[in-house]
Amino acid sequence: MTDQVYALSSVSILLTTVFMPVLVKYLYHPSRKYAGYQKRNIMHCRRNEELRVLACIHMPDDIAAITKLLEVSCPSSERPLAIYVLHLIELIGRDSPIFISHQMQKKIVSKNSSYSENIILAFNHFKQHNPGVVLVNIFTTISLPKFMHEDICMLGLDKLTYLIILPFHRKWSIDSLVDSEDSTIRTLNCSMLELAPCSVGILVDRGHLGRSMVSSNSSYYVAMIFLGGNDDREALSFAKRMANDSNITLTVVHFVASGSDVDSCWDKFLDNEILKDVKLNNVGDEYVIYLEEVVKDGPQTALIVRSLVDEFDLIIVGRRHNVDSPQTSGLAEWIEFPELGIMGDLIASSNINKKTSVLVVQQQQIDS
Template identity: 50%
Template sequence: MAAEGTLNQTKICLTLPPKIQSSGLWKGLALGGKLDWFSFGLPRLELFIAIIFVITHFSHSILKRSGLPMFISQLITGLLLSPAVIGKTTADKMFTEEVVQVLTTLGSFGYAFFFFLIGVKTNPGMVTKVAKRAFFIGLLAVTIPLLSAIMIPHLFTLKDQDKIELLFLSPPYAMTAFPVIYCLLSELKILNSELGRIALSSAIVSDLLGLFFAVSTTLLRVALQKDIRTAMYDLVYVIAFISFLFLVLRPGIKYVITYIPEGQPVNQIFISIILLCFLMCLSLTRWFGDFFLLGVYVFGLAIPDGPPLGSDLVDKTETMVKNLLLPIFVTTCGMRIETLLIRFDDHFTSLNALTAAVALLVKFLVCLLPPLYCKMPNYDAVALALIMSCKGFVEMAIFSFLFDSKIIDEQTYCFMFYIVIYTASVVPAMVKLLYDPSRKYAGYQNRSIMAAKPNTELEIVACIHVPDNVSAVINLLDVAFPSQDNLMSVNVLHLVKLSGQASPIFISHQKKKKDLANHSYSENVIISFTKFQGIYWGALSVNTFTAVSPPNLMHDDICTLALDKLASLIILPFHRRWYIDGSIESEDEIIRTLNSRVLEKSPCSVGILIDRGNIRRPVVDPLSEPEYNVGVIFLGGPDDREVLSFAKRIAPNTRVNLSVLHFTAEKSDDCDSEEWEKTIDNVSLRDIKTNGYINYMQYAVKDGPETTMIIRSVISEYNLMIVGRRENLDSKQTSGLKEWTEFPELGVLGDLLVSMDVGRCSVLVVQQQQTS
């Protein structure tokens, strides 16, 4: 017993060795259920993680139909497991102190790791390159709401302690966190849209400014709670730490990267060293108290984004962090809720609510006015203001830290929780309603080869994924025969998967020559097309671009470039590639999905190029006979007429034998609309029949199998076949073939030609601009 007058003593019971891993369920059953595996640490942790994920995914399967992100499901899961819902007694029995500590530790580690990866993806140099509009939006989005929030407490009679507490609560209401905006734009799939790029640029400015205010506020709190000397020491430590990272570590990492061979993965030892440095950084910055998250974020910023190091680091760790550790953190934030009702009769709570409402309203207005002043469409401006006003897991983490540090009570924390869950629910739904990036691709003007005037420059967008696409596209353009009477402008777009970077990049290599050295992955593309331009100097102009973006959003880069350049044709590589012997080399379903999206949204005509290895350049001796044979299959309809228009541009090429194979139905009962289409087809064929450069052949067939038989008999004579896609067009010439189609994006005939191994003829499938 403690002596009288001494401090109270506390008895602590420890189980040694600690009960971590049970002997298993089967042994417990063999012992008649006497082995309580639930009393062991690891099985209990696994059970609760499983419960969290089951509830999260079940709720998300329901909420995602309303357009709500996974983040909301994770918060709701935490709320359902909180003492406010299941009761404090039940929560204490289920989530013992040991379980809560382990879950919180895992969640905090996951959040710190995610913050680190966001830093790795972010290029701090973006701040110096943002447009003036985005810079002012980002600047105003933080400063004006923060000043408004700070002024509110001074308009009312409050205790000095309450004023200081509201001062610490103001930055989260006013801040715009770059990770939150990045995740929101990714969820909405508008990351590389025009609105998405403006929002990202504005967010990086707001984020760095918000970090400055957060550090300032933290130093002020340290000065008030401890003393000024401690705050100054913390400031010196932070400055020294950041200086070391950017003046010593970052240059050192860049130097090491120069020794990594191009295209080769980073050595695993180097990745392990970076992760070890992350753990050391997390431990060191813990000494600074409130600055540990700032430390890992800045450490991530110090690592060069993109390939090779940033990409490898993100690819190897992001899945575990994003799908396991971070959801645990978000859920534990919800599990802190102790009351569902907020009592606004309390003066401080009501004033806090007023501060939050004023800050969010002012933030929305100051983010709305600059876009409207710059003549942005009203709906787009409102969508941008909503995006910049959104709250997410970064703010939730700040509120959780304030709650754990006893700076705010459960009422204030509950109110903040509702603020986050409300904005994170409403903003995505509203933005989806207001902003549709494909709306600008509507076909108000004819952008097709057929609509292009004769002897005018034909604008083409050619897409490149892999080196093999370069030779295939160049050879096709060579067949198309640029000349003074057939001028061409080719906009080459090299599509690169976004990896290890947060912001999509779109580079014009005409405006920024220095990018050739900085982005070597496009160097071969630029050199190859520059040489090709020299062959047809005066008849062909080439502009090269590089788009680094997520694969599911690349269609927006393609369609935007085609829209900006007033292109008449987009050339897309097929997703399947073959060896020279005809066997399949590779298939990329991501490219196939991309092609389908471009076909659906394109502002002009689209051609899918299937290279079977023999689209070689038709360079032969001028005195010899042409050896390159191109066949055009014509059945009728808009797509086939577009093919004829392209064939007319090929016809003057004396190095190419061009043939048009016209398949007609033996018997037809045409309605009025079909008669009109047939009349237009005949007008298009009139020039073909009288053109001395084109061999015209007509075949009367009764059904699809007969068409297939004729094509199979002649396909070996051609190096390239050009056909129309003819989507949703039924005709007797193709009857019975649709059921066997493997690739609907190629149409019936395109799919038929790809499936034929005879002659391994390359194919170009053309779809005319969709104007409806």
């Protein structure tokens, strides 16, 4: 090989090594595999259609909170529920990734096998208490944290789910103090918000949601904070399913910007349409409380929300990421967890020492 040929080969290899990864990263988008997976959200789930939910479990504490959330969604013969439970286990050492369907009666070879057995028992118990209206399928995946979002997305894609429920990365103790945080789970949640093939809900359990049970002698109070937009409409669609149990009180709090024109745009028209049956109290079998609060800016909204926290066991909000509105003006600069949106972050803030849990909903990102 001549010096000229050797030099040319070396330069070619160097250029290929430097520029090809950049080119591949620019041209390849993992979310494109879901391009044909359109309109998989709660709003497009027909009234008598089975709502398919994918619930992710990281640790035993997640089991009670998620089963409680599914319980208060009031599955019935008119609104059946299909639950696909995915137990996520971190791959350690040189083991190979494993995906297990417990319907295939395969044994888990892992130190976390008892966790999966508890999950199976808990969700089968939930199914037995809702005979004929709840379908449960349980899976376990053992993989590297950076690939877990792929397992979740592919299972959601395969099962045609409408909603994926993810536990929040921060855990609280019974006395409402921060108990632990897991940055790996937070990274996974952020990836899911960006790539999920359907709507996503991040469940922030303040250590109380899974411990409060609806019974014939107890009441459960749920609030839905509505500001407007796709995510809020999706969150309200899920909240409406809870208006079918006499033990559950659903309150919809609509924050309206002072001086705003309700007919100014298409989004406002859609907001009014989804709120119409709430205002008329024609949502479900039970009474729904509708409150309208006129606010001028974000601080006034925050003041009202903080006063509401004590009154509810669960608050449902839309994520509304990067959505500017007069109702939240001035609050974005104080946000701690952008994945929760402004309202979700406000309620889940460590400055609020309350037991109220939060469900933050993001509607399926059609343009992904």
